[in-house]
């Protein structure tokens with residue numbers, strides 16, 4: 339496909355997404371109906387579509403319309419590309435620019451558009467993040483880094499780097515965690531590399547790794563919201579004696595046996611009714627369901643979909659999970675709370691609310707990780723009984 343034809347395809351896809359259909363679904367459907375598109379074409383189109391999701395408001399402002407066409411004109415302008423060079427009507431490209439599209443918008447972009455958030459979240463960012471609000475909103479507009487975790491039970495960092503370089507995956511150390519490697523090039527080759535397939539490395543964000551690094555040493559650990567088990571696997575690599583994984587939706591853990599086998603990690607999956615039987619636990623990690631605001635670079639549609647009511651509901655779920663998980667902690671043990679959110683109402687506010695309604699608990703540690711070139715936005719806190 340010509341570069342202009344890729345732009346035309348992205349416009350078509352963005353128009354299909356317009357009604358709220360998930361981008362991934364529309365991209366798959368488009369790929370099936372346009373088999374002539376090669377893998378490089380599809381990757382380039384996909385990048386356009388997801389880049390637009392990260393900056394929808396700016397793109398609509400710069401492109402003068404929130405249509406697929408307007409959004410692509412805006413994205414190109416934001417990337418310093420003159421859209422007229424691709425909107426030529428040639429090579430299956432989009433029709434030439436109309437007069438109103440050619441004229442750049444007047445004045446300064448409103449800050450709500452520049453922040454690329456819905457209005458209500460602009461207010462929440464301002465209220466909750468103060469001086470960091472603008473920086474955080476802007477940081478969420480780039481692409482997320484691809485990061486690996488070295489499985490220290492199978493390899494050291496230099497061994498993992500060597501294996502990855504044999505697969506032409508170039509990495510550098512990441513200061514957020516001694517086990518984290520940021521991928522510099524070759525990220526599309528990771529999943530077929532021996533280092534990945536044989537469990538020497540896992541894909542995991544560096545802040546997520548740092549959350550596990552910060553956990554106190556513990557013999558018996560319960561990952562209460564295990565999901566795919568990324569954190570449970572990292573806990574095993576740190577040398578815990580027994581690691582248990584639970585999730586209210588067991589289907590979220592379906593890949594865990596395969597991942598654990600690859601990593602040579604032993605993890606016992608528990609149903610809710612089994613939790614007290616195997617407990618209490620020295621450490622219960624609550625990696626809570628959240629808005630995901632710290633990882634909106636990876637799932638940019640989520641920031642446009644989230645509603646105030648959903649956020650309230652999520653906070654209520656976080657409260658109830660903390661209440662239930664606290665009952666499973668051994669006397670003297672630790673309840674660790676984590677979210678991949680940068681909204682204080684999901685973070686310290688939940689911890690404070692828990693302490694206020696649960697006598698005897700105190701927060702002994704908490705840390706916020708900003709959205710950065712190194713990793714996602716995260717929060718973690720450790721609670722202990724006095």
Ligand SMILES: C[S@@+](CC[C@H](N)C(=O)[O-])C[C@H]1O[C@@H](n2cnc3c(N)ncnc32)[C@H](O)[C@@H]1O
Nearest residue numbers: 563564565566567568569585586590625626627
């Ligand atoms: C942020 S994800 C966990 C990610 C995972 N720890 C990882 O590192 O890959 C949150 C998980 O909490 C689960 N969850 C939601 N409500 C829950 C509840 N009441 N009890 C236990 N798990 C719950 C969700 O199904 C989801 O898989």
